[in-house]
Amino acid sequence: MSATGPVITAWAAVSPFGTDRKNFLDGMAAGRPAASTSKPEDGVVPGEHGFVVPNFAIREILGRKGTRMMDRVAALTITAVGQIFDAGEPGNAPEGTGLVLGTTTGSIWGAMDFTRTSMLAELPYHVEPGRMPGGVMNCAAGHCAIWYQLTGPNTTLANGRPSGLIALRYVRRLLARGRANTALVGSVEEYSLDRSWLEYNARDGAPGPLGEGACLFLLENPGSVSPDRTPLAELCSVSSRVYLEDDPRSSMHACVLDALTEAGVEAADVSIVAPSGFTGAAGEYESEVLDGLFGRVRPQWVDVAGLIGDTGAVSSSFQVAAALGLAGDRPGVAVVTSVDADGTIACAVFRLFGVQT
Template sequence: MTMTFSASASATLNRPVITAWSAVSPYGIGKDEFVAGVMAGKDATSVLDSGEWAAPDDRACLVPGFDLREVLGRKGTRSMDRVTGLAVTAVRDLLRDSGDRRTGGDEQTALVLGTTTGSAQSMMDFTRASLVGERPFYVDPSLMPNAVMNCAAGQCAIWHRLKGPNTTIAGGRVAGLSALSYAAGLLRAGRAETVLCGAVEEFSDARAWLDHHRRSEDAAGALLGEGCAMFMLESAAEAGHDGRALAEVLAVESRVYSGAGLRPVLDACLGGVLARAGVGADEVVSVSASGLAGRAGEEEREVLTARFGARALDRAPSLDGVGDTSGASAALQIGSVLGAAGRGEPAGGIAVISSVDDDGLVACAVIRTLAG
């Protein structure tokens, strides 16, 4: 199966552009904290409180001081889980940053959120309550919504009164790029005038143990991270004329590989996305690799270096300092590229975002950054 989106030269006026973005990351709440941490190469690793966490590792990359009631207030947060809180916070900051410049009103604003599974912790807690309770139905009904994968996206819409299409895309590490492609499709089809898209991942004991048991030996020692990055996507025809556009989304493509077939599939995906974007490899200024731990990550970097050169990869900020953010990783990669362009490093140009999931998915996006 191949997911594709392209915006050819003949459709320039309908090309989606990113007009605002936000981030919640192990560097703190807000895109400014994220950009500062990424550009400085800061290590966001912290020691886990054994009284709060029961994970197999004693360190992780957590959003510092992320207490739901302190960040979002007491109303409506009693039963909210962590992944939902991260997403609601990122959407809040995105809407604050854009102010009244949004093209579409609440009725015309869609939301597309990428994830791995939603909250693994909520799913396991709810299932466990059914198994250990005196009766299988002796569970807290207020926790049921958290166990549904699209809970975070739904809560984002409810909290912020967004009434357009609401979609959750489960895609693992490539979820951010899958969400970007889906969002562009909504704009093209006229289903929305503005789309808020991005991806989220929480840290939890459940996720940590699942990762501990599934992680391959060559990826042992990688620390988990968490976060959320959200982007406002609008049509260039509506938002491109007033200087709000930060980047143009030229093309997105994804493919599936199996076994040892990563190299040829990733290379073909890169070739396809560049062709759809209408740019050559020599025009690419920076390349953001997913940084997946283990052999798959090494192969990804080798393929990218062979096509674009080591210098292009070095220009993109590294996200090693925030750990393995899994479902949020590709969205945070886009944020790091936008943040670097905003600081003039480099000052605009063609950027490629590559995402590899060791479950057999690869995705690539080509964007033209305009900030700087």
């Protein structure tokens, strides 16, 4: 179980399957779509339906103090981080723990609600000041750092669906350069009517089912792991590409090969493949390339989007979590890929230690 790169020692998920990691693992193991779906009223929201976190009432879960103006993105993040450290109490995180959070644009609802109110109110400045922070991209990460007294680097990255993998690469550099020995890393996305309309217009038509949630991992340098935590997997490599007018297949193929080469892994060594499951044209290219690289090897494939919908920025983090859960007590290698319609591609390779999550 020796590792030279950063290791995942804990993780948490708040998903349409429920508000904790066990709900997510049980849901993935069952292989049935999440039951907590909401059917929007006809003519109000485009698309089919939304997979939401069930019974997620912010003030009931986090209490009344400090939550009156809290947006859903911040609440989902705080809830997930609280599962990683004992009871989520402030001060339980190791000194200097950082937080790197991936997102699309922060709280889409928060930004659009603030803007909408300024236009519809009797006067433009008749808006609730407490709502303004929720419209800022790094609100959730900052709020979470204050809530749990995280004193390390605090960063928000906006990379759409690959955000979780891009955040992992960022943390890998932080740990390698000694900026932190321990860091929380993951991504978050909310479901809202505003997001559904944005997806509708971006895709020039009704999107597939949208989902939401937050998924975070605790990454540590191997030599800094506390005796009470057990490494679950090693982050071996993360590669990314941006294609514009190039053939996305060649970009995807090069991205995956780069990640495998950096990790020192052959296609035949891969036991789990977790693609994004994106329903757009980019997703078709992704499936085609992965099938060409691993189809003959017959690794186990993970379908997350098919069970909880398009979870946007948190999708790639959920893919990593699903690979960890699927591995069970079997050591192996997992390849996680993500694509976005804007031309972003990412791939990460993990060495799984076969430790029950």
